Amino acid sequence: MAKRKHPGRPTRVGASSTSGRDRAGGYANGGQGRSPRDAGRVSVDPSLLFGRHAVLAALANPRRRVREILCSEEAAETVAAAIAGQSEERRAALPAPRVVDPADINALLGEGAVHQGVVVRGDPLPDTALEEVLDAAGPQAILMVLDQVTDPHNLGAVLRSAAAFGADGLIVQDRHTPQVTAVVAKAASGALDVTPLVRVTNLARALRTAQESGFWCVGLAEEGSDPLHSLDLSGRTALVMGAEGDGLRRLTRETCDQLVHLPTHAPIRSLNVSAAAAIALHHAAIAPSRKVG
Numbered sequence: 678m679a680k681r682k683h684p685g686r687p688t689r690v691g692a693s694s695t696s697g698r699d700r701a702g703g704y705a706n707g708g709q710g711r712s713p714r715d716a717g718r719v720s721v722d723p724s725l726l727f728g729r730h731a732v733l734a735a736l737a738n739p740r741r742r743v744r745e746i747l748c749s750e751e752a753a754e755t756v757a758a759a760i761a762g763q764s765e766e767r768r769a770a771l772p773a774p775r776v777v778d779p780a781d782i783n784a785l786l787g788e789g790a791v792h793q794g795v796v797v798r799g800d801p802l803p804d805t806a807l808e809e810v811l812d813a814a815g816p817q818a819i820l821m822v823l824d825q826v827t828d829p830h831n832l833g834a835v836l837r838s839a840a841a842f843g844a845d846g847l848i849v850q851d852r853h854t855p856q857v858t859a860v861v862a863k864a865a866s867g868a869l870d871v872t873p874l875v876r877v878t879n880l881a882r883a884l885r886t887a888q889e890s891g892f893w894c895v896g897l898a899e900e901g902s903d904p905l906h907s908l909d910l911s912g913r914t915a916l917v918m919g920a921e922g923d924g925l926r927r928l929t930r931e932t933c934d935q936l937v938h939l940p941t942h943a944p945i946r947s948l949n950v951s952a953a954a955a956i957a958l959h960h961a962a963i964a965p966s967r968k969v970g
Contacts, residue, residue, distance in 0.1 A: 723801055725785070725859045726869075727792040733759045734867030735797055739767055741870055742800040746774040747782060749794030756795060786859065801857065805873040807883055810846040811890040818845040819961045820892060820915040824880055824929045825853035826950055827920060833864025834951035835918075840868035842958040848883055848915075851876040881932045887915050888934070896933035897957060898925050905937045905957060911966035916957045918950055 724744075726735050729752070735741045736759050748756045756774045763771070782792050810820070821839045826832060832855055839847050854876065855861060862869045877883040884894050896917040897905065917933055919925035930936065939953055948956075 723856060723858050724798050725796060726799065726862045727782075727786055727790055727796040727859055728863045728866070729755065729793045729795055730867035731859075731862045731865065731869065732756075732795045732797050734870035735799060736760060736771060737763060737767075738802075738870035739770075740802055743771055743797050744800070745798040746772055747777050747785075747796045747798075748774050749779045749782065750776055752794035790859070791863070802870070802874075805846070805875050807848065807875050807877060807886060810848075810873050810875055811887065811892075814845050814890070814892075814913065816913065817911070817964075817966050818892075818913050819910075819958065820844060820846050820848060820887060821954060821958060822848045822880070822884065822894075822915055822917040823850075823854065823920075823950075823954075824917065824925050825850055825920040825923075826918070827853060827855060829855040829858060829861045830864045831949065831951045833861040833866075833869075835954045836861075836865040836868040836872055836874065838951065838955040838958050840865075840871040842955075842962040844872060844958060846873040846875050848875045848877060848880070848887075850880045851878055853920075880926075881928045884915065884917070884929070884932045893935070894933045896925050896930055896936045897939060897953060898930060898936045899938060901936035901938035903935070903937050904940050905960055906940075908935075908937055908960075910961040910964040914961050914964075916954070916961060918954050918957070920950070 726732055732746075733755075735743060736746075736756075746756065753774065753776050760768060760771055760774070779794060782794065782796055783790070786792055786796060814820075819842070821835060821844050823832070823835060826835070826849070832849070836847055857869065857874070875883075888894060890913070892913040892915045893910075894915045894917055895908065895910070896919075898919065917925065917929065919929070925933075939948065939956060941948065
């Protein structure tokens with residue numbers, strides 16, 4: 678298994694031309710070719726969260742201010758049990774649930790929303806600074822970094838995988854990343870209230886800050902010389918994924934300490950970025966110094 682290079686000054690990896698796979702190392706964003714029906718017909722009101730996993734996670738998160746809880750009669754018992762399981766302080770901060778007809782929820786969220794009879798209206802989570810995540814990170818911390826992934830379903834799916842494999846945060850570039858909406862929260866299946874989402878202005882600068890805190894930044898790209906599975910990802914690790922088509926941008930690639938690729942076979946050379954992220958996160962989570970489960 679390949680050893681990590683000494684975590685001093687990052688090795689600058691030069692750009693190279695693309696070949697048969699796309700420049701994300703075979704990792705496509707999925708926004709290409711995806712039907713826009715869900716994003717177009719489901720409410721994008723950032724104050725709304727729907728679906729049982731997303732709602733129950735919001736109810737349990739003391740950082741989330743919930744202003745209204747709506748549920749169908751069928752879901753009322755689940756919501757009541759979730760609230761009863763919270764601390765006394767959290768219960769006091771939550772509004773009383775209101776039972777409504779599912780048609781009222783449909784009207785609120787729009788056609789196509791799979792809400793499972795529950796929706797909450799609340800304030801967006803407070804911004805999380807990169808320094809907060811780095812200060813709280815332990816010696817085996819994992820960060821996921823997305824370079825201009827623009828599809829909200831993929832953002833939510835990567836958040837879900839990050840939570841499932843114990844990542845300490847998801848770092849994204851603010852300008853070219855979707856805002857958090859009900860679509861993102863539903864795809865994240867509760868992870869939005871579990872895994873810190875850090876929005877930064879300059880991704881390369883954020884990577885350098887992480888490197889100064891002892892993180893080894895591993896970029897997934899077609900031109901990566903080593904396969905991901907050959908790398909020992911023990912220790913503080915940041916996994917960096919690019920967007921569809923263009924993959925990692927030049928400065929992002931050059932800032933990474935090392936580039937690796939996911940081996941794929943013809944004729945299907947590309948993976949959706951959320952699928953590739955899940956593979957990378959799983960590999961990091963089962964590194965010799967970590968345990969999953």
